[in-house]
Amino acid sequence: MHSDDKVDIASREELEMLLRLFYQDVLSDPIIGFFFTDVIAFSLEQHLPRVIDFWAQILFGESSYQGQLFERHQHIHQQAKLSQHHFSRWLHLLNNNIDRHFEGLNCTKMKTRAARIAESMAAALEQKSPSNNPRTGVQFFTP
Numbered sequence: 001m002h003s004d005d006k007v008d009i010a011s012r013e014e015l016e017m018l019l020r021l022f023y024q025d026v027l028s029d030p031i032i033g034f035f036f037t038d039v040i041a042f043s044l045e046q047h048l049p050r051v052i053d054f055w056a057q058i059l060f061g062e063s064s065y066q067g068q069l070f071e072r073h074q075h076i077h078q079q080a081k082l083s084q085h086h087f088s089r090w091l092h093l094l095n096n097n098i099d100r101h102f103e104g105l106n107c108t109k110m111k112t113r114a115a116r117i118a119e120s121m122a123a124a125l126e127q128k129s130p131s132n133n134p135r136t137g138v139q140f141f142t143p
């Protein structure tokens, strides 16, 4: 579907607009909202600059992101398991917000990269998960 009133994500201002809408959905979401409201003491205003840096690096080639992406999510995962259906929901909300407001190459890039990062993050967390492996029955941590 082509729409003339949509533009590509081309600046930090547009990233901020998109991410504010995304986190508005995330925070009130019945499936993943609790990670942000109950599991982590989450502050949107503290989080936004880091997440804008993160995406500006991927989309605009800035070298702005200084964070610890995996460690942050591993910390969450240790308190409440981040499962595949949480990642699917997160991606769904992101893709929805991108498609509702923007259109173009950076949109495709953001959706593709998000899916790839989510996949590798989920796989890495699963490996370190403090639970039984359902496929092999191997117990990684003794109670």
Ligand code: HEM
Pocket: 032, 035, 036, 040, 042, 047, 050, 051, 054, 066, 067, 068, 069, 072, 073, 076, 082, 086, 087, 090, 113, 114, 115, 117, 118, 121
């Ligand atoms: C179910 C999926 C996810 C949940 C529930 C989730 C939740 C969170 C939460 C609660 C934080 C704040 C952590 C803190 O302040 O200590 C955070 C940080 C962050 N998340 Fe996620 N996240 C998910 C998936 C992703 C994915 C797939 C990406 C990237 C494609 C991502 C990118 C980020 C970034 C860049 C930060 C900032 C990290 C930093 O401070 O350096 N998240 N996430």
